[in-house]
Amino acid sequence: MNDTKTNEIHEVDLLPDVHKEVVNMYNHMKAKHPDRLWMAQLQMDHWNDICTAHERGKKLILTSTNTPAELIYAFDAVPFVPETLIMRYANSDKTFKYLDLADQYVSHQLCSINRGQIGYYLSGDLKMKPDAVLSTVTPCDSSRVAYTAASKILGVPSFCLDTPYRQDERGYRYIGEQIKEACKFLEEVTGNKLDWDRFREILERGNEAARLLTACSKLRQITPCPLPGSLLVLNEMVGGMMGSQGAVDFLQAEYDYGVRNVKAGRGVTPGKEQFRVIWLQNMLWNNAGIVGWMEKAFNAVLVMDGFGYEGYQVIDTSSEDSIFLGLGQRTLNSPMVHGASGPAEPWIKMVDRMIGEYKVNVAMFAGHVGCKHTWAASKLVKDYIYEKYGLPTLTFDEDGIDIRYQTADQIKATITEYMETLIANQKKQG
Amino acid sequence: MKPTIAIDNAYIESWKQKGGKVVGTVCCHIPEEIIHAAGMLPVRIRGTECTDDRDGELWMTDYACGFCRACLQNLISGKYHFLDGIVVSDGCMFVQRLYDNWKVIGNTKCKVNLNVPRNHDHLAVRYFVDELKILKEEMEKLSGREITDEALNASIDLYNETRALIRELFSLTKGEHPLVSGTETLQWTIKAMSMPKEIYNQELKAFIEEAKGREPITGYGARLMMIGSAVDDPDYVHIFEEHGGLIVTDYNCYGTRYLWQDVTRKEGETPLESIARSYLEKLTCPRMTDLHDEMYEDMLRLAKEFDVDGIVYVRLKNCCLWGGESVFFYDRFKEDGYPVLTLEKEEITTNAGQVGVRAEAFVEMLEGGTD
Numbered sequence: 001m002n003d004t005k006t007n008e009i010h011e012v013d014l015l016p017d018v019h020k021e022v023v024n025m026y027n028h029m030k031a032k033h034p035d036r037l038w039m040a041q042l043q044m045d046h047w048n049d050i051c052t053a054h055e056r057g058k059k060l061i062l063t064s065t066n067t068p069a070e071l072i073y074a075f076d077a078v079p080f081v082p083e084t085l086i087m088r089y090a091n092s093d094k095t096f097k098y099l100d101l102a103d104q105y106v107s108h109q110l111c112s113i114n115r116g117q118i119g120y121y122l123s124g125d126l127k128m129k130p131d132a133v134l135s136t137v138t139p140c141d142s143s144r145v146a147y148t149a150a151s152k153i154l155g156v157p158s159f160c161l162d163t164p165y166r167q168d169e170r171g172y173r174y175i176g177e178q179i180k181e182a183c184k185f186l187e188e189v190t191g192n193k194l195d196w197d198r199f200r201e202i203l204e205r206g207n208e209a210a211r212l213l214t215a216c217s218k219l220r221q222i223t224p225c226p227l228p229g230s231l232l233v234l235n236e237m238v239g240g241m242m243g244s245q246g247a248v249d250f251l252q253a254e255y256d257y258g259v260r261n262v263k264a265g266r267g268v269t270p271g272k273e274q275f276r277v278i279w280l281q282n283m284l285w286n287n288a289g290i291v292g293w294m295e296k297a298f299n300a301v302l303v304m305d306g307f308g309y310e311g312y313q314v315i316d317t318s319s320e321d322s323i324f325l326g327l328g329q330r331t332l333n334s335p336m337v338h339g340a341s342g343p344a345e346p347w348i349k350m351v352d353r354m355i356g357e358y359k360v361n362v363a364m365f366a367g368h369v370g371c372k373h374t375w376a377a378s379k380l381v382k383d384y385i386y387e388k389y390g391l392p393t394l395t396f397d398e399d400g401i402d403i404r405y406q407t408a409d410q411i412k413a414t415i416t417e418y419m420e421t422l423i424a425n426q427k428k429q430g
Numbered sequence: 431m432k433p434t435i436a437i438d439n440a441y442i443e444s445w446k447q448k449g450g451k452v453v454g455t456v457c458c459h460i461p462e463e464i465i466h467a468a469g470m471l472p473v474r475i476r477g478t479e480c481t482d483d484r485d486g487e488l489w490m491t492d493y494a495c496g497f498c499r500a501c502l503q504n505l506i507s508g509k510y511h512f513l514d515g516i517v518v519s520d521g522c523m524f525v526q527r528l529y530d531n532w533k534v535i536g537n538t539k540c541k542v543n544l545n546v547p548r549n550h551d552h553l554a555v556r557y558f559v560d561e562l563k564i565l566k567e568e569m570e571k572l573s574g575r576e577i578t579d580e581a582l583n584a585s586i587d588l589y590n591e592t593r594a595l596i597r598e599l600f601s602l603t604k605g606e607h608p609l610v611s612g613t614e615t616l617q618w619t620i621k622a623m624s625m626p627k628e629i630y631n632q633e634l635k636a637f638i639e640e641a642k643g644r645e646p647i648t649g650y651g652a653r654l655m656m657i658g659s660a661v662d663d664p665d666y667v668h669i670f671e672e673h674g675g676l677i678v679t680d681y682n683c684y685g686t687r688y689l690w691q692d693v694t695r696k697e698g699e700t701p702l703e704s705i706a707r708s709y710l711e712k713l714t715c716p717r718m719t720d721l722h723d724e725m726y727e728d729m730l731r732l733a734k735e736f737d738v739d740g741i742v743y744v745r746l747k748n749c750c751l752w753g754g755e756s757v758f759f760y761d762r763f764k765e766d767g768y769p770v771l772t773l774e775k776e777e778i779t780t781n782a783g784q785v786g787v788r789a790e791a792f793v794e795m796l797e798g799g800t801d
Contacts, residue, residue, distance in 0.1 A: 105760055107745055107753025107774070118757060137548045137719055141523050144548070144719055145754030152722070152758060160719045162549040164557065165520055174557045181553070342520075343543065344530035367493075372748055375493035376527035380534055 014125045018088055019051040038253035039234060045246030046084065046237060053078040054128060059190045062130035062150055063240065066138055066334035067161065068327045070206045070243035071179065074199040075190040080130055081240035082150070086116035090286035090401045098123060099402055106145065111370025112401035114146035121153040132189040133158035134182060136331060139341035140373055159185040165342030167332050175331050176324035200317045202243040209242055210312035212251035217310070219258035220303050221358055224267025225276065226258045229291035229302030233283050236308060239335060268295050275300035275422070277362040278354050280381055280393065281340050281374045282307055284366055285400040287408045290415070298419045303358040309350060311335040344377040348384050355389055362422065363393040364415075368400040394418040434617050434664050437479055437509050441625035445471050451514040451573060454538070456501065456528060457521035458683045458714055459546045461705045463589050463693065464566055465517070466627065467581040468573035474623030475516075476662040476684070477501045477777045479509060489531045490524070495748040496777035497660050498524035505532055515540030515572050517565065521717055522751050540572045548719045550710035558706040566702065582701035586693045592627050593689045595634045600686060602638065603678040604736055607646030612656065612677025613668040619685050620662060650676040652739040652796040657681035657729060659746035659753075659775070666779055670742065673786045674793035679736040681729050687714040716755040726759050733768055739796045741770045742789075746777065769796065 022043050029040040053060040059077040063069065072079040089095045098119025099112055106118060120126045133156060135147035151158035161178045164171045183194055213235065219226050231254055241247040260266075267273045277300050284290055294300045313333060315326030332338065339347045354360065363385050367375050382393040396414045399405035442452060451470040455462060462472040477500025480486075485506045486499030504510060516538045518529035529543050545561050547554035566577050599618055602609040618637070622630050651674035656667065662684040667677050680686050693708040695701075713721060713728045733741065741763055745752045756772070763770050771792040773785065 102757075105757045107750065107756075109748045110750050110754055114754075118754075141717075141750035142754065144717070145750065145757065148719055148722060149754070149757050160549065162547045162554055162557075162719070164545045164547065165526075166545050170557075170560065174553065177553050343526065345533075369493065372493040372750070373523035373527060376490040376498075376524060377530055378491065379489050380530060 012125050013127045014085065014120060015051050015128045018085060019047050021088070022047045038250060038257075039231075041253075042234060042237060042241075042246060042250035045244070045250075046241060049078050049244070049246070050080045051128070053080075059131040060128070061186075061189070062133045062135075062147075062156075064135040064138075064143065064147060065236075065239040066136050066163070066331055066337045067134055068179065068206075068242065068330060069240055070199070070202045071182065071186065071327070072134065073202045073243045074194060075186040075192045077131075077186065077190050077192075079240050082117045082120065082146075083113050084237055084240060085120070086113055086401055087236075087285045089116075091288075091403060095401060096404070098125075109370075109372070110145065111140065111142035111368070112399055113370065114142040115370075116401055117146045118149050118153075121150055126154070129154055130156060132156050132185075134161075134186070135159075136161040136163045136337075138163045138337040140371070142370060157185070157189060161331065163331055163337065165332075167338075167342075167346065169325075171332060172325050172328035175328035179324055179327050179331075196320075199323075203315050203317050203323065205245060205248055206243040206312075207314045207317075209238060209247045209251055210314050212248065212255050213238065213308075213312060214310075215255050216251060216258060217304070219255070219262060222262055223276070223359060224265075224269065224273035225301045225303050226261035226267065227254065228268040228295065229277075230288055232302060232305055232308055233285065233288045233291070236283065236335065239311070242312065268301055269299040270296055271299045273299055273301055275362045275419070276303045276358060276360050277301065277364060278303060278351070278358060278360045279305040279307075280351060280363065280365045280378070281305070282366060282368045282371055282400055284398060284411070286403045287398070287411060290408060290411060293412060294415065294419075297416070298423070300362060300419065303360065304354050306339045306347070306351060306354070308335045309354055310338065340371070340374040340377065344380050347377060348381055351381055351385065352388065355385065355391075360389075361391070363391045365393050365395045366411075367395060367397050369397050369405065370399065370401075431613055431664070431668055432617065434478065435621045435624050437476065437504065437624070438512065439624060441629065442471070442473065442512055445626065446512055452512050453515040453517060453540075453569070453572070454510055454513045455517050457519035457525050457546075458688050459519050459521055459709055459717075460517050460544055461562065461565075461693075461709050463582060463585040463705055464562060464577065464702075465569055466588070467577045467585040468569040469575050470514070470569065470573050471626055473513075473625075474684075474688070475501045475504070475510065476620070476623070477504065478620075478662050480504050480507075481778060483778065489535065490527055493748060494527060495524045495659070495746045496775075497662070497746050497749075498528045500777040502528050502531060505536060505538075513538050515542070515568075517542045517544055519544045519546045521546065521715065522749070524748070540568060542568045547710060548717055550707075550718060550720060554710055555703070555707045558710055559703055562702050562706055579701050582705070586695075586701060586704065588627050588631070589689065590692045591631055592622060592634075593692055595631055595638070596622065596686070596689055598638055599634060600679060600736075602641055603676070607648065608676065608678060609641045609644050609646055611647060611671055612654075612680065613664045613671055615677075616661070616664045616667050616680070616682075616685050619688050620664070623684075623688060647676065650674060651793040652676070653678045653737055654740055654742050654793075655679050655681070655729070655733050655736065655738040656685070656742045656744060658744035659749040659751075660684055661744055661775070663777075663779065665782075666775070666785070669779075669782050669785050670789045673790040674797075675742075675789055677742070678738060679732050681725075681732070683714055686732075687712075716751040722755070722758050725755075726762055729759070730762075730766055738768065740792060741768050742792070743770050743772045744775050745772070746775050
């Protein structure tokens, strides 16, 4: 890209910058909250792996959360999901310059997660350049732009898996066939051949992570909910690390923490748990603290969200065919893709299951403004919830990345208004 | 200017009176040839004639693109009362949501959601063939008629004739003294989607002959190419032509991109395979992830062929596909010597005055540039 657009910003080196921040956060946690160090450890593992990839002679592959990370690990390369970078910066003004830079090239209505990525590529601040892009066409039109832009702007080879929204064996096989082609692409990029024994070993680690995620989700079905809503945000990082030991260790620690709380009959709210909340889709990445605030202010715990629910299936590693089929299935059923990004019907069914399984009594649609396709189906989902469960869904708009759109206080005011009405109604009904 | 053909027009009325069935399509990646081969009339859903999209907005919210909201509004308000079926692709997020909402609230008996791949390699073509088999079965059920290979081949031939005629129509905008305006070409491509092709081809042939004897258009200030999101409103194009521009070609799925590249046949292919491959290869919309470079080269080729002075890039508000495509072409168009005017559009045009001001300034700038 040439520099005809205005770009009066000082240069930074993004990956070392974020790495430094994470190390500081880790050290702070170690000193102040050693019992919660496992939460910081996940982020340390994640960013260490990415930021030292080239030093360790490994290729860095820019990838999307729904692309099987196991495949990248199997080629002895490191997956780097750029969404995690923008989410890491989401509550700081560091994001603004990248969003503003992208706005000079693309429509402001593209999702800010993707505009932020495009801004990174245009800025030249991603000095540790990924070696290739391996992505899928999901979840949305904005992401389709961002991953192609990564390849074009950074000048690196790319491979895009076409993931249809048809969640049936034909759809899974179609993706599985493409994953086989992606293996050839990764062979070329990394110079490594696929070692099937190593691949199976990585897939089994991914399976272990999938089982633990399911186990943690099951714990959330217990009343009082033994795990805080904020961990749902952290769980989102796991997608880009499936197959790594770091993901397994984190989820094992999360599970153990939840079990300890269950045994002690301990929930996460200061008083008796009053409200079990679901968010129909996204998380507030730049205002994740609101989840903890709801717990304290209203004894309301976010028990599940439509982003991470039933995220990963276990892959049958008994044959090559079952592996590719399983990877195809996992790609289509990964968080964000399995729910709101395809036809609305599976999303409605998913929300229906969530409400039943998690004994939900409050539904909220924290509508990220960039996630426009979720808005365009939200009435269908909310009508369904109201008709079947009698729950009116709180709807509000927010930008999960750009804090200039709506402040935490504005969002809290909206939630407070709603919760106070609920509480008043409960009192009236005795 | 002459009026644009109405959604509910005399051709459709006549078709229905004869007992014919009509199938609405959303997105130009739906091969109409299959619907036509079943003896039914495909008509493309559009947002024109919608002046108030409150029901569309109720269901899709104002975070959806205005074009899809207006299409849904037209369906809800009964403008498409004559439909026996509807086929909607997953062309973009909002087209998918148009289907999702209409599936729940709509009264059309037959509703098909076609999954169109976003790559065009051999695996994608194979997958799309299977999708088209499903569409074929649905159309056979709706029409009560088997779709034979002979019927498909005949439909491909008829549609390729339409494509050739549309290319000929646009050739009349070439040269120093063009014979037709961009408003007229868009009216004609919209007409193509709103009536039987057999009659359309005859009418377009006659128009082309008549236009060849016209006095050339003079007095315009700049030759423009309109690219971007769906523009199905000739009145919008007319704003530019009222302000000194002449839209000589476009990259618009309601204009040239509707029926331009032929369905070609390769040895050993079945008609469905030819359709699947040709529809995935055609350069239409940034939804295809592996055709961005080809699309740019094609736009550039058209700009040269039609001797364009500047590019009008229209992006519908909330259209992320065209809204993002600019990252691939802004700098390249500049490097290739084509100034770009970017405009954000809503389907219901309420700012014609301001669009006119922008158009006039752009034309003046281009005129200054050539002096």
